[in-house]
Amino acid sequence: MNAPHSSYTRLAMLLHWLVAALMIGNIALIWTADYVPDDSVRPLIDTHKSIGITVLGLAVLRLLWRYANPPPPMPATYRPIEKRAAHGAHWVLYALMFAMPLSGWAHDSAWSAASTHPMFWFGLFQWPRLGFLQGFDPKAQDWWHDTLGLVHTYLAYVLIALLVLHILGALKHQFIDKDREFQRMLPWG
Numbered sequence: 001m002n003a004p005h006s007s008y009t010r011l012a013m014l015l016h017w018l019v020a021a022l023m024i025g026n027i028a029l030i031w032t033a034d035y036v037p038d039d040s041v042r043p044l045i046d047t048h049k050s051i052g053i054t055v056l057g058l059a060v061l062r063l064l065w066r067y068a069n070p071p072p073p074m075p076a077t078y079r080p081i082e083k084r085a086a087h088g089a090h091w092v093l094y095a096l097m098f099a100m101p102l103s104g105w106a107h108d109s110a111w112s113a114a115s116t117h118p119m120f121w122f123g124l125f126q127w128p129r130l131g132f133l134q135g136f137d138p139k140a141q142d143w144w145h146d147t148l149g150l151v152h153t154y155l156a157y158v159l160i161a162l163l164v165l166h167i168l169g170a171l172k173h174q175f176i177d178k179d180r181e182f183q184r185m186l187p188w189g
Contacts, residue, residue, distance in 0.1 A: 056101035
């Protein structure tokens with residue numbers, strides 16, 4: 001593994017901002033589903049699924065990059081509890097980068113109409129469903145679909161809460177503590 005630097009690598013920065021934008025945008029996108037015309041709901045949901053699968057792929061890349069290129073050390077001005085909280089929050093965010101798309105994929109795979117509504121990644125190619133979540137009797141199929149949908153929704157609430165804390169923490173360090181936090185994660189920093 002390489003020695004840590006004072007700021008993140010350009011690829012780490014790109015992956016951070018791209019995954020953040022996609023996850024936040026995907027949550028905002030799905031919240032609009034109740035407010036669009038009926039004929040727009042299915043394309044909106046399909047786009048939501050495609051973005052989720054994209055996040056999953058980027059999360060794998062991001063984790064591999066992080067392993068090969070360790071993040072910079074936190075500033076010495078951070079208190080020990082802040083360092084522990086930041087490390088814990090980062091690992092929960094990483095877990096959510098995987099759990100959100102996987103739970104969504106599982107939720108979609110357990111849909112009773114999945115076999116008649118193939119899933120396409122941005123309309124380009126068919127994305128497979130998780131076969132072990134299909135073929136149950138209709139009552140069990142509905143239970144799995146509903147349960148996995150709740151898991152996906154509750155994970156989204158955890159993600160939103162953690163993102164708010166992450167952003168507030170970065171703002172606190174940048175503007176109150178004057179730690180130049182943004183310069184560690186912005187390419188022009």
